[in-house]
Amino acid sequence: MTIERPGFETKAIHAGQEPDPVTGAVVPPISLATTFAQAGVGEHRGFEYARTGNPTRRALEVCLAALEGAAHGFAFASGMAAEDAVLRALVPGDHVVIPTDAYGGTYRLLSKVFEPAGITWTAADLTDMDALEAAWRDETRVVWVESPTNPALTVVDIAAVARIAHAHGGRVVVDNTFATPYLQQPLALGADVVVHSSTKYLSGHSDVIGGFVATNDGELATQLGFVQNAVGAVPSPFDCYLVLRGVKTLAVRMDRHCQNARAVVAMLAEHAAAAKVLYPGLPMHPGHGVARKQMRDFGGMVSFVCAGGEAAALAVVEETRLFTLAESLGAVESLIEHPAQMTHLSAADSPLAVDPGLVRCSVGIESVDDLVDDLRRALDTVLVREPESTGWRGTLQRRRKARDRR
Numbered sequence: 400m401t402i403e404r405p406g407f408e409t410k411a412i413h414a415g416q417e418p419d420p421v422t423g424a425v426v427p428p429i430s431l432a433t434t435f436a437q438a439g440v441g442e443h444r445g446f447e448y449a450r451t452g453n454p455t456r457r458a459l460e461v462c463l464a465a466l467e468g469a470a471h472g473f474a475f476a477s478g479m480a481a482e483d484a485v486l487r488a489l490v491p492g493d494h495v496v497i498p499t500d501a502y503g504g505t506y507r508l509l510s511k512v513f514e515p516a517g518i519t520w521t522a523a524d525l526t527d528m529d530a531l532e533a534a535w536r537d538e539t540r541v542v543w544v545e546s547p548t549n550p551a552l553t554v555v556d557i558a559a560v561a562r563i564a565h566a567h568g569g570r571v572v573v574d575n576t577f578a579t580p581y582l583q584q585p586l587a588l589g590a591d592v593v594v595h596s597s598t599k600y601l602s603g604h605s606d607v608i609g610g611f612v613a614t615n616d617g618e619l620a621t622q623l624g625f626v627q628n629a630v631g632a633v634p635s636p637f638d639c640y641l642v643l644r645g646v647k648t649l650a651v652r653m654d655r656h657c658q659n660a661r662a663v664v665a666m667l668a669e670h671a672a673a674a675k676v677l678y679p680g681l682p683m684h685p686g687h688g689v690a691r692k693q694m695r696d697f698g699g700m701v702s703f704v705c706a707g708g709e710a711a712a713l714a715v716v717e718e719t720r721l722f723t724l725a726e727s728l729g730a731v732e733s734l735i736e737h738p739a740q741m742t743h744l745s746a747a748d749s750p751l752a753v754d755p756g757l758v759r760c761s762v763g764i765e766s767v768d769d770l771v772d773d774l775r776r777a778l779d780t781v782l783v784r785e786p787e788s789t790g791w792r793g794t795l796q797r798r799r800k801a802r803d804r805r
C-alpha cells in the first residue's frame with residue numbers, strides 16, 4: 400500500500416492485499432498449494448511448505464497486524480490455538496494472573512492444560528490495582544487481560560495494568576476479541592501481546608473459526624512463529640480468506656453494532672425484568688470512565704442480570720425469536736445465551752463462575768426496532784403480571800406446564 404499513514408478503514412481493506420502480480424486480481428487468490436517450488440535447495444520465493452507459511456495467511460497476518468499497530472502477526476486455527484501459542488512461552492514454575500471474569504475457555508486452558516504442566520495461576524480483580532499487586536509473585540510472567548470481559552463486560556484499565564506488570568518485569572496479554580482493533584488498540588496502551596478469536600467480530604459472519612496474535616516484541620514473535628509451525632494449529636487458506644473478507648467491513652459493522660447495542664441497552668435499563676444492565680457505555684457502569692479513555696465506542700455486547708434469577712434468564716433466552724439462542728458472538732446476526740450453563744460452564748465452581756441470572760446478548764446489525772421489540776417481548780414474558788401470582792417462579796412454572804401440555 401503506497402498511502403502514507405493510512406486510516407483504519409483503508410488498512411482493513413488494503414493492508415497485505417496488493418493486486419495479484421500475475422493476474423491483477425484485486426482480491427488475494429486463495430492459495431491452496433501445500434508446497435512451493437524451489438529453484439535450488441533453500442532457494443524459494445518466501446514460501447516453502449504451507450504449514451510454515453501460505454500467501455493467503457500471510458495477507459491476513461499483515462492486515463490484522465496493521466490494524467493492531469503491530470510489527471508481527473500470527474494467524475491460528477482458533478482463538479484457543481492463539482491463546483495456547485502465547486502461553487507456550489511459559490515454562491514450569493511460571494505464574495499467570497488472570498481476571499476473575501474472563502472467557503471460560505481461557506480458564507479451562509490454564510487450569511486443565513497448563514496447570515498440570517506446572518504453570519500456576521491466580522485469579523484477581525483487574526479493575527483493582529491493589530489486587531493485582533497482591534496477586535503478583537516473583538514467578539509471575541504474564542497478566543492476562545480481557546477488556547471488556549466475557550461475559551460481565553468489565554472494563555480493565557490496560558495502561559494501568561501495563562505500568563504495574565512492566566515495573567515487575569512481566570508481560571501483559573490482552574484478549575481484544577470483544578473490542579476489536581477498531582474500538583481499542585491494546586499495544587498502543589502499553590500491552591505486549593494482543594490475542595483474538597477471529598471467529599467473532601473480525602470475520603463477523605458466523606462462518607469461520609480462527610485466532611490471531613499480534614506483538615511488537617521481536618523475541619516473542621520468533622517464539623510464536625516457531626510454535627505456529629511446530630505445533631501446526633494453522634488456519635486453512637479458505638478460512639484466512641473469509642477473515643480477510645470480513646475485516647474489510649469491520650469498521651462499518653462495529654459502528655452499527657454499537658448503535659444497535661445502545662438502543663437495546665436503553666430498553667433494558669427501563670425494563671423491570673432486568674435487575675442490572677452491564678454495558679460500558681452506561682454512565683453508571685464502574686468502567687465507563689476507563690472505557691471512554693481507551694475505547695472509541697462501547698461495543699456490541701450487552702449483558703444483564705434477570706430480576707428473576709436463573710429461571711428467568713433461562714426463560715428469556717428461550718423466548719427470543721430474532722436473537723438466536725446460541726454460543727458465540729460478534730456476527731451480523733444477533734445471538735443470546737446463558738453463560739453459566741453455556742459458554743462459561745467450564746468455569747462453574749471456580750473463581751470465574753458466572754451469576755446464573757446473567758444473560759449475554761451479542762447485538763447484531765438487523766433492524767434495530769426488531770431487535771428491541773424481540774428482547775422486550777421475551778422479557779415481558781418473565782414479568783409477574785397477576786397480583787395473586789406466587790412470583791416469577793410461579794409464572795414460569797405455569798407457562799412451562801402450559802407449554803408441556805401443547
Ligand SMILES: Cc1ncc(COP(=O)(O)O)c(C=O)c1O
Binds near residue numbers: 479502
Ligand atoms: C473472549 C474470547 N476469547 C477467546 C475465545 C476462544 O475463541 P475460539 O472459539 O475461536 O477458539 C472466545 C470464544 O468465545 C472468546 O469469547
